[in-house]
Amino acid sequence: NAGVTQTPKFQVLKTGQSMTLQCAQDMNHNSMYWYRQDPGMGLRLIYYSASEGTTDKGEVPNGYNVSRLNKREFSLRLESAAPSQTSVYFCASTQGGSFKTNYGYTFGSGTRLTVV
Amino acid sequence: EDQVTQSPEALRLQEGESSSLNCSYTVSGLRGLFWYRQDPGKGPEFLFTLYSAGEEKEKERLKATLTKKESFLHITAPKPEDSATYLCAVNAGNNRKLIWGLGTSLAVNP
Numbered sequence: 001n002a003g004v005t006q007t008p009k010f011q012v013l014k015t016g017q018s019m020t021l022q023c024a025q026d027m028n029h030n031s032m033y034w035y036r037q038d039p040g041m042g043l044r045l046i047y048y049s050a051s052e053g054t055t056d057k058g059e060v061p062n063g064y065n066v067s068r069l070n071k072r073e074f075s076l077r078l079e080s081a082a083p084s085q086t087s088v089y090f091c092a093s094t095q096g097g098s099f100k101t102n103y104g105y106t107f108g109s110g111t112r113l114t115v116v
Numbered sequence: 117e118d119q120v121t122q123s124p125e126a127l128r129l130q131e132g133e134s135s136s137l138n139c140s141y142t143v144s145g146l147r148g149l150f151w152y153r154q155d156p157g158k159g160p161e162f163l164f165t166l167y168s169a170g171e172e173k174e175k176e177r178l179k180a181t182l183t184k185k186e187s188f189l190h191i192t193a194p195k196p197e198d199s200a201t202y203l204c205a206v207n208a209g210n211n212r213k214l215i216w217g218l219g220t221s222l223a224v225n226p
Binding site: 059 | 150152157158159160161162163164165203205213214216217218219
């Protein structure tokens with residue numbers, strides 16, 4: 001079982017460039033999430049998708065867009081990268097509906113993004 | 117304001133030296149408290165969910181407990197492979213998101 005797969009693992013962008021982070025899960029989970037993790041800030045939710053066809057903003061959505069392509073895939077797009085978006089990005093999924101407490105999240109291994 | 121605080125920030129133990137990590141929370145309408153383990157360069161790995169005060173969960177050398185204000189992660193006779201950052205998160209009923217603590221970085225020396 002692959003679980004949650006994120007690509008790429010590392011990326012360096014110049015300010016103003018765009019890119020899409022890909023995430024796919026093979027556990028038939030309904031809900032998917034994008035987080036960023038920064039030193040001293042902890043994990044912060046960018047966007048989430050409670051189910052296929054729906055997306056909602058989290059704590060820090062500015063500068064990002066998402067697409068729930070199908071039940072398996074949830075992508076995160078940076079339209080015009082800024083140095084403040086330098087971070088480690090994690091995709092996660094869970095079986096239940098939005099923030100259902102019965103199940104823990106399964107996280108991917110992360111994308112380390114540097115914007116110069 | 118909903119808040120999750122973990123202590124200590126860092127903890128260094130000798131192999132076999134038992135200890136506890138703390139996660140205190142201030143939320144209204146707790147709908148679950150989660151413990152995760154995170155190894156360097158990897159995503160968090162789910163350990164436990166606790167729902168109500170008095171509840172306990174165990175997995176190998178780890179035991180999580182919950183009161184109305186805090187949770188403890190007890191580590192009994194730790195081994196070097198238990199070295200990791202341990203994260204706590206809370207699902208508050210009136211907020212549609214998990215609130216994460218900053219974690220405790222645990223190092224177990226052989």
